[in-house]
Amino acid sequence: MEKIEQHNCFSGVQLVYKHLSEVLKCSMNFSIFVPAHEEHEKLPVIYWLSGLTCNEQNFITKAGAQKYASEHKVIIVAPDTSPRGADVADDAAYDLGQGAGFYLNATQAPWSKHYQMYDYIVHELRQLIDQHFSTNGKQSIMGHSMGGHGALVIGLKNPELYHSISAFSPIVSPSQVPWGIQAFTAYLGADQQTWKAYDAVELVKTCQVQLPLLIDQGTADSFLQEQLKPELLHQVCVEKNYPLTLNMREGFDHSYYFIASYIESHIAFHARILRG
Numbered sequence: 001m002e003k004i005e006q007h008n009c010f011s012g013v014q015l016v017y018k019h020l021s022e023v024l025k026c027s028m029n030f031s032i033f034v035p036a037h038e039e040h041e042k043l044p045v046i047y048w049l050s051g052l053t054c055n056e057q058n059f060i061t062k063a064g065a066q067k068y069a070s071e072h073k074v075i076i077v078a079p080d081t082s083p084r085g086a087d088v089a090d091d092a093a094y095d096l097g098q099g100a101g102f103y104l105n106a107t108q109a110p111w112s113k114h115y116q117m118y119d120y121i122v123h124e125l126r127q128l129i130d131q132h133f134s135t136n137g138k139q140s141i142m143g144h145s146m147g148g149h150g151a152l153v154i155g156l157k158n159p160e161l162y163h164s165i166s167a168f169s170p171i172v173s174p175s176q177v178p179w180g181i182q183a184f185t186a187y188l189g190a191d192q193q194t195w196k197a198y199d200a201v202e203l204v205k206t207c208q209v210q211l212p213l214l215i216d217q218g219t220a221d222s223f224l225q226e227q228l229k230p231e232l233l234h235q236v237c238v239e240k241n242y243p244l245t246l247n248m249r250e251g252f253d254h255s256y257y258f259i260a261s262y263i264e265s266h267i268a269f270h271a272r273i274l275r276g
Helices: 057-062 066-072 117-132 146-157 178-188 194-198 200-206 224-228 230-240 256-274
Strands: 002-009 012-021 026-034 043-049 075-079 135-144 162-168 213-218 244-249
Touching: 002 026, 012 057, 012 066, 012 117, 026 057, 026 117, 043 117, 043 146, 043 256, 057 256, 066 075, 066 256, 075 117, 117 135, 117 146, 135 146, 135 256, 146 162, 146 194, 146 200, 146 213, 162 256, 178 194, 178 224, 194 200, 200 230, 213 224, 213 230, 213 256, 230 244, 244 256
Parallel strands: 043 075, 043 135, 135 162, 162 213, 213 244
Antiparallel strands: 002 012, 012 026, 026 075
16 A cells, blocks of 8 residues: 555544555555554544545545544545546546446446446455554444445445444435436446345345444435435335434535534444444
């Protein structure tokens, strides 16, 4: 790994690293905030997954999470949202290709060569963090929009790895909204049965282990009605008696102003469970 940024921040340090990903077959950046801790103390990790068009920088420069991560003594890791590079497949649209990995393993050409973001987050990056940083083997996951979708799917599919899940303005059922239909058709193909493996609404129907789940959604979000549809997840969670807390925040939009307003409660939610 190559360290490309280091900044003292509150009582910890904000870092950005570059490394060659074997899974994605390209160079990748990730950010990691490490709070002050004793020399031999091991800390839990919260993974943050960002949304469309974002990279590893958006969360660390806009969310204001470092203060609360320091207070709760949790590491926060924020990776890029897709593979990157001149030889990585891309599309002119902002919601497909680079910056829009959707946290899945693509099966269709030309995407399948590099777009294996699910395996990157669940396996390669997690192992890299545990190898190089003072972690205790406990982790939770959260995200925003497309990254909220990623956090829901990855947490629901891997309850043995993660202790809790949270999301801001997540795409809860990509199979039923334009963003997801476009991405899933391109990355996974036309067989919609294969889409269910990356659809939180479908996963809640069949999951055997229930992790605590927190979602915050702004009522003034311009994507709420067409792309996000939190009522779909709420309905299936009620049917399956799944422990969902869904907060509809009056007047908030889709931006990082919203995230910054409630990130403290999300970090506290995860830290309480990770240290329980």
